[in-house]
Amino acid sequence: MAIETEVVVPDIGEFAGVEVIEVLVSVGDQVDVESSLVTLESDKATMEIPSTHAGKVKSVKVKVGDTISEGDLLLVLESESGAAPEVEADLQPPEPAAEEVESVQAPAPVAVERLPGDKMQQQPPVLVRPSDVPRGVAHASPSIRSLARELGVDLLLLEGTGRKGRITKADVQHYIKQVMQRGGGRPEVSGESAIPLIPSVDFSQFGSVEEKPLSRIQRISGNHLRACWLNVPHVTQFDEADITSLEAFRQEQKDAALKQEIKLTFMPFLMKACVGALQAMPEFNSSLSPDREKLIYKHYFNIGVAVDTPSGLMVPVIRGVESKSIFLLARELAEVSSRARAGKLTPADLRGGCFSISSLGGIGGTAFTPIVNAPEVAILGVSRSSIKPVWNGKKFKPRLMLPLSLSYDHRVIDGAQAARFTSLLSTLLGDIRQLLL
Numbered sequence: 428m429a430i431e432t433e434v435v436v437p438d439i440g441e442f443a444g445v446e447v448i449e450v451l452v453s454v455g456d457q458v459d460v461e462s463s464l465v466t467l468e469s470d471k472a473t474m475e476i477p478s479t480h481a482g483k484v485k486s487v488k489v490k491v492g493d494t495i496s497e498g499d500l501l502l503v504l505e506s507e508s509g510a511a512p513e514v515e516a517d518l519q520p521p522e523p524a525a526e527e528v529e530s531v532q533a534p535a536p537v538a539v540e541r542l543p544g545d546k547m548q549q550q551p552p553v554l555v556r557p558s559d560v561p562r563g564v565a566h567a568s569p570s571i572r573s574l575a576r577e578l579g580v581d582l583l584l585l586e587g588t589g590r591k592g593r594i595t596k597a598d599v600q601h602y603i604k605q606v607m608q609r610g611g612g613r614p615e616v617s618g619e620s621a622i623p624l625i626p627s628v629d630f631s632q633f634g635s636v637e638e639k640p641l642s643r644i645q646r647i648s649g650n651h652l653r654a655c656w657l658n659v660p661h662v663t664q665f666d667e668a669d670i671t672s673l674e675a676f677r678q679e680q681k682d683a684a685l686k687q688e689i690k691l692t693f694m695p696f697l698m699k700a701c702v703g704a705l706q707a708m709p710e711f712n713s714s715l716s717p718d719r720e721k722l723i724y725k726h727y728f729n730i731g732v733a734v735d736t737p738s739g740l741m742v743p744v745i746r747g748v749e750s751k752s753i754f755l756l757a758r759e760l761a762e763v764s765s766r767a768r769a770g771k772l773t774p775a776d777l778r779g780g781c782f783s784i785s786s787l788g789g790i791g792g793t794a795f796t797p798i799v800n801a802p803e804v805a806i807l808g809v810s811r812s813s814i815k816p817v818w819n820g821k822k823f824k825p826r827l828m829l830p831l832s833l834s835y836d837h838r839v840i841d842g843a844q845a846a847r848f849t850s851l852l853s854t855l856l857g858d859i860r861q862l863l864l
Contacts, residue, residue: 489501
């Protein structure tokens with residue numbers, strides 16, 4: 428006798444409203460336990476939902492574009508009595524969907540310093556969270572987010588007292604009361620209420636136009652980059668590194684790498700050199716504490732590498748770079764870049780970075796100003812290398828020069844430190860053997 432079984436969304440954490448981007452089964456398909464049913468897209472990552480039962484698909488209850496949460500019905504299966512029992516799905520919870528967060532990985536706003544006797548320009552004190560590192564998302568319902576926008580409250584400044592840390596109406600009201608009691612004329616504003624808006628223009632009045640929506644990754648990344656740009660005082664240091672000898676060595680090792688099915692690019696060498704510089708100058712491997720009065724020094728070296736994907740820029744993190752060989756780094760880079768372009772990165776792939784590298788060398792350009800990926804304090808941009816005449820004290824010689832663009836958080840790093848960092852990095856790239864000393 429056939430038995431009908433409803434398959435629902437299993438426990439995916441506290442998140443809700445995750446978008447279905449792919450339905451992997453159809454009516455009549457035979458599925459097994461752990462067979463993938465649908466693909467969900469969360470914050471810069473995707474995940475597949477496996478079946479908890481085996482059977483034949485009688486009906487599918489979701490479609491591409493739907494948003495689903497724990498307990499929602501996915502499909503109905505038909506199976507004969509005695510079929511495989513239900514299993515507990517072992518899922519890694521996705522990151523919050525864009526609709527469920529007020530801001531993604533945004534650093535806390537910078538407090539305005541009070542000047543003696545300055546009464547008209549005084550700002551209320553910023554209420555920071557009682558944690559060791561800045562929290563990057565604000566968990567609140569749509570009604571609470573709407574209330575916060577109306578009152579000009581940055582939800583990232585609040586500690587939620589609701590279930591699983593969710594921010595409640597009382598939390599927003601308590602924050603405003605605290606600000607007023609401490610002498611502030613208004614709560615600290617954030618987002619679009621803090622700066623003038625760009626006027627809206629009807630472009631169709633000037634000619635034919637076409638409108639295409641931004642991808643989810645572009646929307647989320649855009650919010651994060653905007654927050655970084657508004658909160659971090661950026662300065663960029665430009666330099667050049669002579670990589671003539673290093674490039675010759677890389678070319679010599681390409682055949683050995685190919686025998687291990689590894690494509691040996693320049694990036695692993697650059698990552699190793701960056702770690703050497705970070706070890707010598709640990710301020711570049713730090714983050715500001717939430718109260719902006721301490722530096723948190725990291726004793727690990729995880730490097731984020733920007734990857735250009737069809738959906739937008741992503742920055743997967745390679746962990747423990749200091750302990751890995753050049754060949755192993757090259758293999759990991761190829762693997763994680765492939766998954767990034769296929770949209771298969773997990774949330775864990777995007778977390779825990781200490782320092783980021785953005786390379787445009789394969790495209791072109793001579794220099795650029797990368798945006799610091801807060802809460803990191805520095806990011807290195809590299810452009811296309813080129814042969815230049817370099818004076819060696821006696822004559823000009825052709826050398827392969829690599830442009831470096833180091834953007835940094837000026838609250839943590841001053842110009843002299845930045846110049847020393849790029850100088851040291853150039854030295855290490857000029858003779859990679861120095862990393863062995």
